[in-house]
């Protein structure tokens with residue numbers, strides 16, 4: 086018997102996503118974003134994000150069904166992000182998912198947002214090899230993980246950021262540089278015309294201390310970039326934005342890929358998977374390619390549209406759970422905004 090079509094719903098931040106997956110195959114997906122509504126505030130406003138999800142949720146589910154050429158009645162299970170994320174935003178997604186699952190008489194599965202980012206890559210490149218090292222780099226997270234079977238084994242945390250996430254660093258520095266929100270793509274675009282060696286920004290926690298071998302820190306880098314901009318402005322010079330952006334991007338990409346490749350070597354793992362919004366960064370991608378090739382490691386990075394938040398990645402985890410025979414969520418399942 087074929088496994089059921091799984092509808093995945095994502096609403097942890099400013100993207101409302103729906104995706105449909107069966108047997109590891111993406112059938113269709115759709116996305117709505119409230120990003121533009123947050124732009125003038127320079128960051129995501131939780132209340133605005135939650136309201137936008139209320140508007141977008143059902144239309145996005147219908148668009149995903151249209152994209153797949155399927156009807157509501159074809160949905161065999163529903164998966165939804167329960168955390169981590171903004172609580173109001175998560176609540177809208179969970180309430181919608183519960184209602185749909187109840188009305189359709191199908192099981193509901195709660196999904197960890199980060200497991201979704203990891204699973205996104207399986208939709209493009211097939212099942213993850215066991216084991217693999219995963220670098221998750223987004224606006225809220227920077228983590229190095231040792232992953233075995235996503236549906237069965239716990240993910241082993243090798244290291245996390247001790248302060249800001251990599252995407253947060255890009256977003257905050259972009260603000261200081263006067264670039265638009267979201268900052269990551271703006272830094273990426275601006276950096277194209279710059280010299281990555283122009284400003285010697287620090288490479289935090291790369292001294293080789295075993296206690297911080299797989300830990301990240303981007304707060305100091307953010308401050309260094311802000312100080313550099315202040316100094317340039319105080320000297321009456323026009324900010325050499327392209328050089329600043331390229332140098333910042335180089336520092337972030339250097340630290341991320343250096344530690345990720347070191348983890349693969351130390352744990353004798355042959356595959357590195359880089360996921361999350363910052364995996365869309367052109368220098369993170371090219372430096373990861375260079376360093377993995379040099380170390381004989383296979384690199385997997387999802388296509389750009391699956392790197393940032395989306396519903397397909399949540400459906401991908403739901404599909405794995407369904408096929409592994411996981412028990413559905415209880416009727417009183419709740420959100421977990423600060424899920425570890």
Ligand code: KG4
Nearest residue numbers: 223224225252269270362363365366393394
């Ligand atoms: O995974 P994601 O969509 O949402 C979270 O779960 O956080 O990641 C969003 C983050 C933002 O910080 C955004 O600035 C960053 O990913 N980002 C990028 C690029 N595209 C998105 N950062 C650097 N370069 C990019 N091209």
Ligand code: ZN
Nearest residue numbers: 202223393394
């Ligand atoms: Zn995310």
